[in-house]
Structures are given as structure tokens and as C-alpha cells.
Amino acid sequence: MRFEYDIEAGNFSKAGDASSAFKKVLKQLNVDPQVIKRIVIALYEGEVNIVAHSYGGKIVCDIEPKKVSIVLKDTGPGIPNIEQAMQEGFSTATPAVREMGFGAGMGLCNMNRNANAMNITSSAEDGTRVELIINL
Amino acid sequence: MGQAHFSHALKVDPHICFGCSRCMVSCPTEAIRIKKGKAVIYEDRCVDCGECYRSCPVHAIYIKQDDFEKIHMFSHKIALVPHVFFGQFPSQFTQNDIKNAILGAGFTDVVEVEQSVPFLIEQINKYVKKHAEDKPIISSFCPAIVRLIQVKFPSLTSNILLLKPPLDITAYNTRKRLVDQGIDNSDIGLFYITPCAAKIAAIKSPVGEEESQIDGVINMDTLFNRTFTYLSNNKNKMEINREYSKLNFRSRRWPLTEGESKYIKGNNFAIDGIHNVIDFLEKIEDDEVPGVDYLELRACIESCVGGVLLTTNKFLIAERIKNNNDEPEVIKVQNFIHDKEYLESHIAVNKVEPRNIMSLDDNIEKAMQKLTTISDLMKILPQTDCSACGAPNCNALANDIANNESTIEQCIFIQKNMEAENKLKPEESYEILSDIWGKNKFSKYKNLKK
Numbered sequence: 001m002r003f004e005y006d007i008e009a010g011n012f013s014k015a016g017d018a019s020s021a022f023k024k025v026l027k028q029l030n031v032d033p034q035v036i037k038r039i040v041i042a043l044y045e046g047e048v049n050i051v052a053h054s055y056g057g058k059i060v061c062d063i064e065p066k067k068v069s070i071v072l073k074d075t076g077p078g079i080p081n082i083e084q085a086m087q088e089g090f091s092t093a094t095p096a097v098r099e100m101g102f103g104a105g106m107g108l109c110n111m112n113r114n115a116n117a118m119n120i121t122s123s124a125e126d127g128t129r130v131e132l133i134i135n136l
Numbered sequence: 137m138g139q140a141h142f143s144h145a146l147k148v149d150p151h152i153c154f155g156c157s158r159c160m161v162s163c164p165t166e167a168i169r170i171k172k173g174k175a176v177i178y179e180d181r182c183v184d185c186g187e188c189y190r191s192c193p194v195h196a197i198y199i200k201q202d203d204f205e206k207i208h209m210f211s212h213k214i215a216l217v218p219h220v221f222f223g224q225f226p227s228q229f230t231q232n233d234i235k236n237a238i239l240g241a242g243f244t245d246v247v248e249v250e251q252s253v254p255f256l257i258e259q260i261n262k263y264v265k266k267h268a269e270d271k272p273i274i275s276s277f278c279p280a281i282v283r284l285i286q287v288k289f290p291s292l293t294s295n296i297l298l299l300k301p302p303l304d305i306t307a308y309n310t311r312k313r314l315v316d317q318g319i320d321n322s323d324i325g326l327f328y329i330t331p332c333a334a335k336i337a338a339i340k341s342p343v344g345e346e347e348s349q350i351d352g353v354i355n356m357d358t359l360f361n362r363t364f365t366y367l368s369n370n371k372n373k374m375e376i377n378r379e380y381s382k383l384n385f386r387s388r389r390w391p392l393t394e395g396e397s398k399y400i401k402g403n404n405f406a407i408d409g410i411h412n413v414i415d416f417l418e419k420i421e422d423d424e425v426p427g428v429d430y431l432e433l434r435a436c437i438e439s440c441v442g443g444v445l446l447t448t449n450k451f452l453i454a455e456r457i458k459n460n461n462d463e464p465e466v467i468k469v470q471n472f473i474h475d476k477e478y479l480e481s482h483i484a485v486n487k488v489e490p491r492n493i494m495s496l497d498d499n500i501e502k503a504m505q506k507l508t509t510i511s512d513l514m515k516i517l518p519q520t521d522c523s524a525c526g527a528p529n530c531n532a533l534a535n536d537i538a539n540n541e542s543t544i545e546q547c548i549f550i551q552k553n554m555e556a557e558n559k560l561k562p563e564e565s566y567e568i569l570s571d572i573w574g575k576n577k578f579s580k581y582k583n584l585k586k
Binding site: 001023033037 | 290292294418419421424497501503504508
């Protein structure tokens with residue numbers, strides 16, 4: 001089963017809408033509450049990343065009986081150094097974004113921590129694609 | 137819907153209910169449907185918050201209490217009274233007058249529920265410190281919120297504080313004190329004077345506890361009327377004149393919003409009103425609010441002074457409680473706590489289990505099929521949320537259909553369309569609607585001229 005959500009760049013008032021909508025689906029599917037927690041935390045971090053750092057993007061969630069796969073794809077500008085971006089506390093967020101309570105540099109590592117598998121590809125031309133797998 | 141395995145205090149009187157749907161629309165957990173012209177409460181979804189009671193224009197929803205005469209089954213008839221009770225009375229009556237009037241109404245002693253608050257605050261502070269990894273800790277005080285979390289936020293059940301609320305601690309304290317004085321346990325009757333439905337439900341089927349210490353529950357408006365009558369009849373001279381100790385400031389503040397959060401160490405939030413709580417818990421569940429230590433969440437606006445069984449305006453009561461500065465601050469917790477060690481060994485409750493009402497099926501593949509059905513139905517349904525189908529909104533109808541508890545013909549938009557396409561006869565359509573709203577609803581239109 002597939003669910004798709006368009007994410008607008010820079011619209012912080014809507015950051016979290018996709019994760020909330022998908023959370024409702026997971027509850028309807030009676031997914032273990034602790035697994036829902038992990039999925040939603042990872043998804044929310046990814047959603048905020050698209051809002052805060054990208055030119056906009058899309059989240060596609062596929063549910064199968066044994067796992068959830070989530071692809072977060074944006075249109076740029078890409079992450080120059082993925083290894084550095086994965087480090088806890090590393091952030092390129094502007095002071096304005098930080099003032100809104102985002103941009104603490106926990107996003108990618110939090111996603112990694114809550115997923116069973118994570119795969120990032122990024123380039124200046126194609127933007128960033130993060131794939132998350134969470135087992136049910 | 138799953139089976140009912142929870143006792144509820146909120147009941148619908150079918151003789152009074154005329155099927156208006158206000159309760160159904162106001163219910164935060166979509167626990168009400170209209171069937172044959174009457175409101176029906178789904179017991180597995182109801183959290184006893186009392187929103188339906190508030191919205192009913194004809195008082196068809198009532199709160200089932202114990203018979204007042206039950207107090208006379210015990211030689212020691214103790215009224216466990218929440219502090220908000222006193223805020224309902226005009227300021228000419230002192231708290232001591234009111235307590236004596238409760239004795240006049242038939243009780244042999246009055247104990248204020250919040251006596252145990254200083255002890256509990258001390259215990260909560262220890263608990264929060266010890267459970268740093270489970271943050272935020274969510275208060276277990278409001279039973280409607282505990283049930284709300286069980287049914288709507290299952291992943292947060294593990295955050296609920298596993299300590300008893302003031303009522304239970306005070307009940308243990310009072311009973312132990314009397315037994316130690318040589319009174320037979322079976323002679324002690326502890327009666328809780330409740331401001332809301334949720335507290336009754338929590339006593340009749342406790343969450344995380346084996347059994348309650350409370351022998352009966354009396355609705356607050358019932359005792360208010362009896363007490364007020366006694367006070368009015370004894371205006372010039374009180375027959376009973378016992379001197380009672382008073383609660384300290386923290387204890388008096390406990391039932392108000394911020395009554396907990398201010399006294400627990402850490403970065404805390406106090407949120408009142410069930411819809412506000414739902415909004416906030418959505419954020420907590422997504423981990424959108426980092427660094428929160430303790431959450432005081434209460435179903436009623438202005439907390440317990442907003443309970444449905446209070447007889448006076450909630451803002452007036454809150455103001456009276458806040459302004460009640462005539463009482464000295466000298467009373468210490470030790471004055472009320474009889475046996476601290478005994479209470480410490482009885483303060484814990486068992487883990488609170490989730491019971492997700494949003495789940496469509498235990499089997500994920502079946503649940504996915506149902507979800508597909510719902511999403512297909514939502515493309516057809518009018519999205520007007522008119523509730524003419526007997527469900528609170530289009531989405532709830534789609535859920536009911538997916539669960540084989542309703543049919544798509546219940547939607548009047550679809551009915552009209554089916555009639556126009558000759559797929560449904562007008563008399564069949566009439567039957568469907570009268571099955572939802574009852575035959576009486578349609579009888580008055582018999583001679584209506586065009």
C-alpha cells in the first residue's frame with residue numbers, strides 16, 4: 001500500500017503534517033506502538049529536513065505486511081558531505097531556522113537510529129534521496 | 137468494534153434522548169452513533185470525559201452513581217471530598233461550616249482528598265528523577281486522559297506515571313488510620329464525592345490497579361444540594377460544630393490547572409481541555425517537543441473545577457480557591473499522613489496497557505484491505521460531515537462500513553443518487569433513515585403541504 005505526501009520548502013507551519021497523516025495509517029493497521037514511534041520520529045526528522053534545507057520534495061511510504069519503506073526525495077541543493085551530515089550535532093541550519101526550534105543537527109542520525117536500514121544518495125544536480133526501511 | 141470490557145459511568149436514558157446528535161458530534165473519540173433515534177455509546181471507545189454530558193440539551197446523558205442511602209450500611213461513613221467542592225459555595229460560608237453541613241447531611245466524618253498531595257508531590261519528584269529515560273512522564277491524575285492515551289495514543293502508555301492519584305492514597309491513609317484505631321475494616325465506608333464521570337469509571341474498573349479502596353461514589357451535585365439545604369436550614373446556628381484542620385496551599389491548588397506542574401521539578405507543561413490535550417499529544421508522539429520532563433494533562437478546561445458535576449461556573453470556583461488566603465500555611469504533611477511507610481508500599485500501580493481503538497484489524501493484511509475500502513469510500517462520500525447517516529462524520533461512516541457495521545446507503549447523498557437512478561425505492565430510503573433516526577422523527581411530517 002502506497003502513501004505519497006508533497007513537502008513544501010520553507011513552510012514550517014506544515015512541517016509534521018505528513019508524519020501525522022502516516023501515523024494515523026499505522027495506528028489503523030495496528031502496528032506495534034513502539035514501532036510506530038520509531039517510524040514517526042524518523043519520518044518527522046526527514047520531513048523537517050526537506051522543509052528546512054531543500055527546494056521542496058516528496059515522501060513516498062510503502063507498507064508491506066513485514067516492513068515499511070520510506071523514500072524521501074528532494075530537488076536539491078544536495079548534501080556536500082554525507083558523512084559529516086550524519087554526525088550528531090552537525091547542522092547547516094540558519095539561525096532563523098534554529099530560532100524556530102529546528103536545526104539542532106540531530107536529524108539524520110535520529111533517522112538512522114530509528115530505522116533498520118538507511119541509504120542516502122545526494123548530488124547537487126539531483127538533490128537528496130533518503131531511503132528508510134523499518135521492519136514490522 | 138471490539139467487546140466492551142470497561143465499566144462506564146456515562147449512560148444514555150433512552151426515554152429522554154430524542155436523537156439530536158449533539159453528543160455524537162462532540163465526542164473526542166467518536167464513541168457515539170445514533171441508532172433508532174437514540175444515542176448509543178460504544179463502550180470500548182468511550183473514555184468517560186463527559187463531553188457528551190455537557191452537550192446534551194435535555195440531560196438524557198446521566199452519570200450513574202451509588203444510592204446515597206448506601207452510606208448507612210457502615211457505622212463509619214466517611215465522605216472523601218475534593219477541594220473543588222468548597223469553591224461552589226458563596227463566601228459567607230466558611231469551609232468549616234460546609235464540612236459540618238456534610239456531617240449534617242449524614243456522614244460521620246469528612247476527609248479532603250488532597251490531604252495526600254504533599255506526600256504525592258514528593259513521590260512524583262523521586263519518580264521523575266528515577267525514570268529519566270521514559271520522559272516525558274505523563275501524569276496519571278485525570279482518569280479520562282489515562283484512558284484517552286490507551287485508546288488514541290497507544291505508544292505513549294509507557295510514559296504514564298505509575299503512581300496512584302491523591303484519592304487512592306488518601307483512601308489508603310484514612311482506612312489504615314481507622315483500622316489502627318481499632319475500628320473493624322468492614323465498618324468503614326469510604327465514599328468519594330466525584331466532580332466527573334471519569335473518576336467513577338476509574339473506581340469501578342481501575343486501570344493498573346487490582347481493586348479500589350472506595351466503597352461508593354456520590355455525584356458532587358447530589359451532595360451539594362444536600363449540604364446547601366442543610367446550611368440554609370441552619371443559617372443562624374449550626375447544630376454540629378466540629379473543628380477541622382485545613383489543607384496547605386499546594387494541596388488546595390492541586391485540582392486547578394498548573395496544580396501539579398508547578399511543583400514537579402523540571403521543564404513541565406500543564407494543558408487542560410481534552411481537545412487541547414489531543415493536539416499536544418500528537419506532537420509528543422511525533423517527538424516534536426524535545427526536553428519535556430513532566431506533563432500535567434486534564435480533560436476539563438480549568439481542570440477539576442470544570443468537572444461536569446460542579447454546580448457553579450468554573451471560573452468563579454477557580455477564583456474562590458485561588459483567593460482563599462484566610463487559611464494559615466502552618467499545616468504540615470505529617471498532620472494528615474498516618475503511616476508513611478505503608479503508603480509508600482502501596483503507591484505504585486501496574487503498567488498501563490494500550491488498547492488501540494483505531495486498529496481496523498489485528499491482521500495487518502486484513503487491516504490493509506479495510507484501509508483501501510475506507511480510502512475508496514472517502515472518494516465517494518460527500519465530506520460534509522452532516523452526520524445524517526448516524527455517524528459523527530464521513531470518515532467514521534467509512535470506518536463503520538469497512539467494519540461491516542454500516543452500509544453506504546446510510547449516506548443521504550448516496551441515497552438521493554440511488555433513488556434518482558432507480559436503484560433504491562423511496563420507501564426503502566425512508567426505511568433506512570427511520571432505522572437511524574427512529575420512526576418518531578418522521579411522524580410530524582405526515583400532513584406537510586408542499
